[in-house]
Amino acid sequence: MEVGKMAKTKEKVLSAEVLDKQVANFSVLYMKLHHYHWYVKGENFFKLHVKFGELYAEAGLHLDTIAERMLAVGALPTATLKEQLGLTSLEEASGGESAHEMVRTLADDFDTICTELTEGITAAEDNDDQPTADLFIAIRTSLEKHRWMLEAYLAE
Numbered sequence: 001m002e003v004g005k006m007a008k009t010k011e012k013v014l015s016a017e018v019l020d021k022q023v024a025n026f027s028v029l030y031m032k033l034h035h036y037h038w039y040v041k042g043e044n045f046f047k048l049h050v051k052f053g054e055l056y057a058e059a060g061l062h063l064d065t066i067a068e069r070m071l072a073v074g075a076l077p078t079a080t081l082k083e084q085l086g087l088t089s090l091e092e093a094s095g096g097e098s099a100h101e102m103v104r105t106l107a108d109d110f111d112t113i114c115t116e117l118t119e120g121i122t123a124a125e126d127n128d129d130q131p132t133a134d135l136f137i138a139i140r141t142s143l144e145k146h147r148w149m150l151e152a153y154l155a156e
Contacts, residue, residue, distance in 0.1 A: 015129050016075035018120040019066055022136075023077040024087035025113055026063035030056055032109070035093035036102045044099050055106070055146065062139050069135055089116060103150050110147040114140050 033056035040048045067077040078084050085092070090109050097105065117140040124133035 015073060015124060015127060015132055016070060018123055019070045019073075019075065019132065020077055021087055021089070021116065022066050022113070022120070022139075023063060023070065024084040025090055025116070026059050026066060027078075027081070027084040028088045028090045028092060029109060029113070030059045030063055032090070032093045033059055033106075035095075036097070036106070039095070039097075040099050040102060042099045048099055048102070052102075058142065062142075065135065066139075069132060073129075073132075089113075100154070103154055107147050107150040107154065110143045110150070114143050114147065117143070 033052050037049060037052035037056060040052060070077045078087060089112050091105075093102075093105075117136045121133045121136045121140070124130070124136065
């Protein structure tokens with residue numbers, strides 16, 4: 001879907017592009033977390049199965065909130081896997097990851113998204129789009145906490 005299907009001011013197009021990138025990221029993250037939830041194995045199965053379920057529920061909420069923000073500003077979020085895979089900064093789950101690799105990958109993915117959200121916050125603020133900046137700040141705060149917890153888990 002074209003980001004250009006909205007009033008074409010530079011600021012709105014910028015906000016829509018930044019938002020759509022995160023729609024793609026959270027779509028891929030949502031599926032990756034489902035994959036990990038379904039396929040995690042090992043001695044930490046019970047802990048990680050539950051944690052991955054919690055994380056995919058949260059990722060789904062973030063995805064919906066970001067897409068609805070796009071619609072509120074007159075933009076259309078990407079809504080096909082093909083489009084999302086073309087925009088995302090994340091890699092899909094490859095299959096066969098160990099529990100440790102799953103946790104490591106998620107910590108790295110959260111770091112990537114946090115970096116992009118920080119850039120998005122700055123861009124939104126520069127364009128007087130405080131609602132998008134606030135949205136990204138709230139999401140980044142949550143992901144930073146999750147990243148810290150995943151890193152602590154890996155330090156076992």
